[in-house]
Amino acid sequence: MYALVDCNNFYCSCERVFDVELRNKPIVVLSNNDGCVISRSQESKDLGIKMGAPYFKIQELCEDKGIFVRSSNYTLYGDMSHRIKQVLDLFSSNIEDYSIDESFLDLSDIPNKSLNEHGMDMKQTVYKWTGVPVSVGIAPTKTLAKVANHYAKKNSFTGGVFVINSVKEAEEILKQEAIEDVWGIGRQWSEKLRWKFNVTNAYELSQLDILKARSFLNKLGIHTIREINGQNCIELELESTTAKSLMRSRSFGRGVSTKKEMKEAVAEYATRAAEKLRQKKLVARNFSVFMRTPKYRDDLAKKYSYGVFELDVATNNTLEIVSKALETVDKIWSSGYVYGKAGIMATDLEEEGNVQQNLFIPLNNKNDKLMKALDVINNRFGKDCIKVGAMSKENNTWHMKRRFHSNRFTTNWDQLMIVHCISSVS
DNA sequence: TCTGGGGTCCTAGGACCC
DNA sequence: TCTGGGGTCCTAGGACCC
Numbered sequence: 001m002y003a004l005v006d007c008n009n010f011y012c013s014c015e016r017v018f019d020v021e022l023r024n025k026p027i028v029v030l031s032n033n034d035g036c037v038i039s040r041s042q043e044s045k046d047l048g049i050k051m052g053a054p055y056f057k058i059q060e061l062c063e064d065k066g067i068f069v070r071s072s073n074y075t076l077y078g079d080m081s082h083r084i085k086q087v088l089d090l091f092s093s094n095i096e097d098y099s100i101d102e103s104f105l106d107l108s109d110i111p112n113k114s115l116n117e118h119g120m121d122m123k124q125t126v127y128k129w130t131g132v133p134v135s136v137g138i139a140p141t142k143t144l145a146k147v148a149n150h151y152a153k154k155n156s157f158t159g160g161v162f163v164i165n166s167v168k169e170a171e172e173i174l175k176q177e178a179i180e181d182v183w184g185i186g187r188q189w190s191e192k193l194r195w196k197f198n199v200t201n202a203y204e205l206s207q208l209d210i211l212k213a214r215s216f217l218n219k220l221g222i223h224t225i226r227e228i229n230g231q232n233c234i235e236l237e238l239e240s241t242t243a244k245s246l247m248r249s250r251s252f253g254r255g256v257s258t259k260k261e262m263k264e265a266v267a268e269y270a271t272r273a274a275e276k277l278r279q280k281k282l283v284a285r286n287f288s289v290f291m292r293t294p295k296y297r298d299d300l301a302k303k304y305s306y307g308v309f310e311l312d313v314a315t316n317n318t319l320e321i322v323s324k325a326l327e328t329v330d331k332i333w334s335s336g337y338v339y340g341k342a343g344i345m346a347t348d349l350e351e352e353g354n355v356q357q358n359l360f361i362p363l364n365n366k367n368d369k370l371m372k373a374l375d376v377i378n379n380r381f382g383k384d385c386i387k388v389g390a391m392s393k394e395n396n397t398w399h400m401k402r403r404f405h406s407n408r409f410t411t412n413w414d415q416l417m418i419v420h421c422i423s424s425v426s
Numbered sequence: 427t428c429t430g431g432g433g434t435c436c437t438a439g440g441a442c443c444c
Numbered sequence: 445t446c447t448g449g450g451g452t453c454c455t456a457g458g459a460c461c462c
Contacts (some may be wrong), residue, residue, distance in 0.1 A: 031430035038430070072430085123445045147438035186460050218436055220460070247432060254427095296429055343431090400430095 001138055002236070003105040004145040005088060005122060007131045008153065010101035011039035014080045015070050016082040017131035018041035018409045018417055026067040030055050033400040034071055037133075056155050071402040079410045083130050093154055096236045104142055106236055112165060119161035139164040142234045145229035146183040147173065147202055167206070168229040174228065177202035184224035192216055197327045202228055240350060243280065248273040249343020252398045255294070256339045262291060264327050267390035269344045270318070270325040270405065278371060282348035283355055286312040287321065294340030303339075307332040313357045314350050317367045318374070322388050344349060 009015060011029040016022045018054035026043035035051045046063055051060060055069075062069055081100045088095060095105035110118050119136040125132050137149025144164050151173050152162035164170045166181075182202050194201040196216075199208055206228040213225055223233035248269040256262055266289060275284060292304040307328040311320065325344055348361065350356075357363060378385050407415035 033428095033430065052429085055430040059428090102462080188459065206441070219458070220435070243433080245433075251430070295427085341430095354431050400461070401428095 001110070001112070001140055002142050002145045003092075003107050003119060003122070003136055003138045004142070004149045005103050005134050005136050006125070006133055006153075007042050007084065007101040008148050009039055010081075010132070011042075011070075011072060011077055012041040013078050013132045015073075015406055016041070016362065017080070018076075019406065022068055026065065027061070028058075028067060028069065029070045030070055030404070031072060032402075033083065033253060034403055035251070037412060038072065042218045057070070059280045071405040073406050073408065075408045075411050076406065080130060081408075082133070084126055084132060087126050087129050088122065090116065090125070094236060094238055097240065098287045102398045104145065104236055109380060115163045119163065120159065123160050126419065131161070135163075136161045139170075140230050141227040141232050141319070142236070143183050143224055144170070144230065147177045147228075147394060149165070150177060167228075171203055174203035174206060179205060184220060184227075188208050189217060189221060223360060243282065243349055245285070245345060245347045246273060246276055246280075246282070246344060246349060247345040248276070248344075249290075249341060250400055251294075252339070253401045254398055255300075256342075256398050257335075257337065258332050260333065261392075261396075262333065262339060262342060263326050263390060264344050264392035264396065265398065266291075266325050266329050266344065267322050267388055268392070269342065270322045271388060271391060273344050273346055274316055274318040274321045274371075275375070277349070278375060280351045283314040283316045283352055284349050285311050286347045287311075287325065287328075288345045288347070289325050289332065290345075291332070291339050291342040293327075293337055297340070300338055301336070302335060303337040305334060307334040312361050314355050314380055317371055318388060319367060319370075322390060352424070372407070380404060 015027060015029065024043070025041070025048055026042050026049075027041040028037045028049060029039040031038045037049060037051060037058070040049050040051065044067055047067065049067070051062070061067070077100060085097060085103060088103050089306065092105035092107060096104040098104055098358045104385075107115060107118065115138050119138055123136050124135055126132060128181070135153045137147065138150055138161075139145040139148045144167070148162045148164045152158045152160050157160075164173060174261045179185055179200055179202065180187065181194050183204060184192070185205070193208075194206065194291045197208060197212065199205050205225060208225060210222060210225065213222060217225075219248055226233050250265070250269065252265070256265065267279060286308065286311075288306060290304070290306045293300055293302050294318070309324045309328050311324065315321065374386055384391070384395050407417070409415060409417050
């Protein structure tokens with residue numbers, strides 16, 4: 001049996017842990033650049049706020065209804081996620097770290113009759129120790145555990161924990177899971193399933209003929225159907241596999257139309273990408289740089305530019321990556337456009353220790369030592385304490401907007417919560 | 427004025443090999 | 445006259461996930 005532990009409205013719940021004012025109030029958390037809604041508390045859902053709604057379209061509603069708005073604070077969410085996972089470690093020795101707010105646990109050691117109790121224990125312990133509410137779904141396959149989790153979330157009588165012991169008894173539950181909510185069935189496929197095969201829920205999907213389904217689903221879609229029928233196809237992934245690509249990109253806080261500013265931005269993203277590579281002990285040889293005009297601005301001329309570079313030897317060295325990235329900007333730059341976003345992607349990542357050297361290039365690890373020193377200094381004295389000259393000064397106006405940012409309560413000494421003690425010992 | 431960022435896997439088709 | 449069979453690798457695009 002598998003358990004899926006999923007945090008309820010995760011980002012909103014994290015904000016709530018540190019700000020009592022937000023308890024029982026409607027909250028939304030916005031994407032980078034305060035663009036659109038990416039997390040809603042139950043109260044906001046009840047007020048009709050939709051996932052992905054652009055903020056400028058609901059701003060008035062937020063003000064009218066007193067909805068609290070926060071910019072996303074990934075430093076805080078990442079740290080809270082880590083704490084929750086430490087708690088879950090007590091409940092199973094085989095855990096898949098699936099996403100920032102979800103974990104799959106192997107519960108094959110737990111007797112079937114104690115599963116519900118075990119789930120309740122997990123839920124209560126996580127809440128007590130971190131302040132974040134979670135829901136628990138338990139079932140014989142990962143896809144069914146997802147269904148059980150949705151059911152637990154939607155039905156308060158479950159107390160936030162639900163167990164599907166077998167597919168046979170789950171028929172009624174499966175009928176309540178809309179086809180587009182099934183894990184692995186996205187918008188395109190669910191539309192086709194509804195329109196072509198009249199399949200509207202998970203139960204109907206389980207009854208669909210595999211041969212028919214093959215005509216438009218791929219291998220992964222077929223796995224989903226089998227999993228809904230209780231047949232295990234998607235294994236628990238215990239070891240985090242080496243990443244295959246790494247991207248750093250941002251939309252700008254305002255349009256960028258000069259090459260100077262574009263280069264500052266690309267230098268910054270290349271720096272972040274190199275830092276992340278070093279943090280993960282990875283290196284890359286192939287990179288691509290892109291820039292584009294805003295997606296939704298039909299009044300502006302559209303442009304998408306893209307260029308690649310390849311290094312002689314795979315690296316995670318900031319200086320090398322930034323200088324090549326800037327050369328690429330020179331190559332692909334077109335003036336006369338207002339750009340909205342740029343980024344850099346590293347592909348074909350390798351582990352730091354296994355780098356294939358180049359026969360014709362002398363080994364030189366001087367820069368590796370420099371990077372190590374750079375990371376130590378920046379970790380100790382603050383981000384960008386030392387940085388490449390090509391990057392801009394702080395708080396440049398093209399940087400992304402984060403108007404409603406909360407503190408980094410758990411990771412920054414200057415932003416700890418202050419508790420005022422008003423009673424005194426007599 | 428104003429719409430995120432970061433990933434994975436699969437498939438079809440083209441270019442190439444013998 | 446007549447033109448097979450069996451592979452690999454790469455890439456772009458499309459689906460999916462959070």
